[in-house]
Amino acid sequence: MNTPDPRIGAPEATVIPADSHGAVDLSARASAPAAEGAAAPSGEGLHIPLITTTDEENFQEVMSTSQAVPVIMVMWSPRSLESKPALAMLEEITREHAGVFQLVEVDIDKAPAIAQAFQIQTVPTVVALVGGRPVPLFQGGASKEQVLPVVSQLLEASAQMGITARIAVAAEDTAAPIPPEHEAPLAAEEAGNLDEAITLWERVVELNPRDEDAKSHLSRVRFAARAYGEQNPDDPASHADALFAAGDAAGAFDVLLELLAATTDAEERDALRLRLLDLFRVAGSSPEVSKARTRLAMLLM
The missing domain is CATH 1.25.40 (Serine Threonine Protein Phosphatase 5, Tetratricopeptide repeat)
Incomplete structure (x- = not known):
């Protein structure tokens, strides 16, 4: 079986308004039982991951979850340059919505049968599952501003179908993870090595000029080094x-x-x-x- 080539696809997102009609026939799986905990008392939530991954073996669990809470699936590939930014953007949106839907990430290179079932032609492709029924959302790269209205439409459609459960989330579930490239400069700061931290933050910003968090860290450490370090009376x-x-x-x-x-x-x-x-x-x-x-x-x- 041929998997889709992640290099194929339009440079901009193809946004498809959310509706309640399936794009592919998954009726055999749509009869999955509701996710455990769907009937939890008011104020409680489903004790499932806010963000998770799946493959062919565990896909039935995703279908089950979609009977209680909307699931947004992102089909991606490490071979696709657009996939990683899309994952990061969707993870951010998921944390901000704090439990009204689950994000499921599918590496199509490891789960080709799922890609075939959804007839994926390009990655990233984002599809929702609501009550076991697929809802196409968008394909290709997209900005957060483009995606937020699509998510809102999905949640409205889900509510009309009675899919209104929530995921129980803790503070750590909604906190943005520390990017791996930030770990070394943060460790240098914690150790009190401000000059080293400055050098490391400068390297992070040089490699990723759009990293606003790194720029803020760099500014803070440079100020701390000046204000609380050895003063220059000639400055x-x-x-x-x-x-x-x-x-x-x-x-x-x-x-x-x-x-x-x-x-x-x-x-x-x-x-x-x-x-x-x-x-x-x-x-x-x-x-x-x-x-x-x-x-x-x-x-x-």
């Missing part, structure tokens, strides 16, 4: 770090902005800009940050 910007550490974010921003406005040296201006951006990330969203960002933009024009 006029160090006063900004002292103010920021004392809780005066606006004062710190003003010091750096005044220094930037007073110099024409390109290297010094860039260093001050990066220092400000570090403090902005550490401070988070606030009126003081918004005001300082606006002034920074005007100074850099």
Whole structure:
């Protein structure tokens, strides 16, 4: 049997609105009994994984679960460049919804019979199961903004079919896992090796410029190294770090902005800009940050 080639497929997602009609005939499996715990008292939930994997041997359990709670299955392959981002995005959405559906990941290279049953032609392909019936959702890469409305439609259709149970989740189930590449810099931080942590975070950001969490970690550690390490009396910007550490974010921003406005040296201006951006990330969203960002933009024009 030939498995689908993960390289085949449109570059953008093909989004299919959720409905209650099956795309493939799985009627032989649709008669599976309801998942154990489906009749749990109000306030309780199904004691099953929020995110799991399956293969041909365990697929019956997935069909059983779909009798009680909607199941979203993502067919993927390690050979597909679009698969890993799709998995990460769907896992994030699943954690945010905290138990209203289960996410099941299917590696089609290890479960070709499932791929054949669903007539998968490209990966990633995302299909829901509601009451044992398949509901096609989308194919190819997709953004979170594209997928969220599709999930909402699925949940509405599930409610109309009476599939309204929930999965019992704990705090750790909804917390985002630590990416493997973050483990080394975090360990260096915990050991107090801030210079090493900075180097490691810089490497993570260099390899993945879109990793906003890594950028935030890097900014925080650079600030900590400056503010709580050995002070440089010849660095006029160090006063900004002292103010920021004392809780005066606006004062710190003003010091750096005044220094930037007073110099024409390109290297010094860039260093001050990066220092400000570090403090902005550490401070988070606030009126003081918004005001300082606006002034920074005007100074850099």
